[in-house]
Amino acid sequence: MAKSAPPVKKNEIIELHFEDITHEGAGVGKVNGFPLFVPYALPGEKAKVKVINVKKNFGFGKLIETLHVSEERVVPPCNVYYKCGGCQLQHMSYKMQLEMKQNQVKNALKKIGHIEGIPIHETIGMEDPWRYRNKVQIPVGAKDGNLITGFYRKRSHDIIEDMERCIITDEVNDRMVDAVRETADRLGISAYNEENHQGVLRHIMVRSGKVTNETMIVIVTRKEKVPELKQLIKEITNTYPEVKSIVQNINAEKTNVILGKKTKLLWGTEYIYDEIGEVRFAISAKSFYQVNPLQTKKLYDKAMEYAALTGNETVIDAYCGIGTISLFLAKKAKKVYGVEVVPEAISDAKANAKLNGIENAEFFVGQAEKVMPWWKAQGLNPDVIVVDPPRKGCDEQFLQAMIEMKPDRIVYVSCNPSTLARDLRFLEDGGYDTKEVQPVDMFPQTTHCEAVVRIERRVQ
Structure with missing residues (x-):
């Protein structure tokens, strides 16, 4: 029997009641069972929608007018929220964001992992879900002969000119971006133009330590020799005592990748420092370091709880990065072995172990x-x-290697509920039981969802 055509047509304007939300934050409404996905719509709302794309089994719409407004809808405090795309959930109350992330984990485990009936706790959120990012990377452009900075518009490489602030990044980072742009502008340093591969200044990156208040500025340029940088360094360091490091990264390639291969220290120290709990970290221009250390502490505390260490255990930390979680584990375990495929990360991990006087952690380069x-x-x-x-x-x-090693406990820290659910199914089939899941909101105002899972070997 021929399948009937979709009940909506492109460019049609319809009224739609929203009953659900996708993991990307789009509202879901149905016309005769046919789902339409509409960005910025919330469950419980009724709206006029323009149909913009129709596939065989689903379609996409654009919100024209909200006829019935959800109590969970809030006014986004960011002036460029609808242009930017860096955040996806500012129109949604924080309470609803946390519920959405908990449901995202529940649904993934049920539909993909076929795992039900275990505690999936309420998402651990932030008291203040703003200004949490300790790192920002901002493109530089030009308008009317002046330098401008701002994120790109959604699905484009056009800089949002009226972007004054990024309200999920630390205020010091905003201030430093402004200072570098204004100083570079005054000194006549030109903006990089990706169309003709001319100009100098490509990106400004700022990293800051939440606990130490130390700041690193990374100036990404197309060429190495930029005579004006000496004066820029002088002006910045004379004005801002929190700046401990100024680094130049040279990216001469025609590419969308922000950082090039060559990095050199222009002024100050090669590292800035920050602390998560009792562990101190050295952070270089290229180090991977969690962008929300306040929530990282909550995430790792939960991982430590699930690891249930008594001081006698041998622990493997797979995908260990710069040793962030390994060093927490080492304080409670007999021995920790960390493995990571990125050589620079392992160098950082060894340096961080030394920095903290931790001698019972060893780190290895390789594929886990x-x-x-x-x-x-x-x-x-x-x-x-x-x-x-x-x-x-x-x-x-x-x-499979994990299953064959037969550890008593596995702690899985996930940044993607779908692949988490798939992997839990594999472990369940291999003799392990998923005991409980704790979602943690590491990236408020965005759809990203992290979770920590306690997994135990099944008693035969």
């Missing part, structure tokens, strides 16, 4: 799925494995 079987062959039998993979989740070979 290849290193783990080798460790097993050497007789390494971990009691606990902590895993914090990238968004694509864990390699199947790695999951």
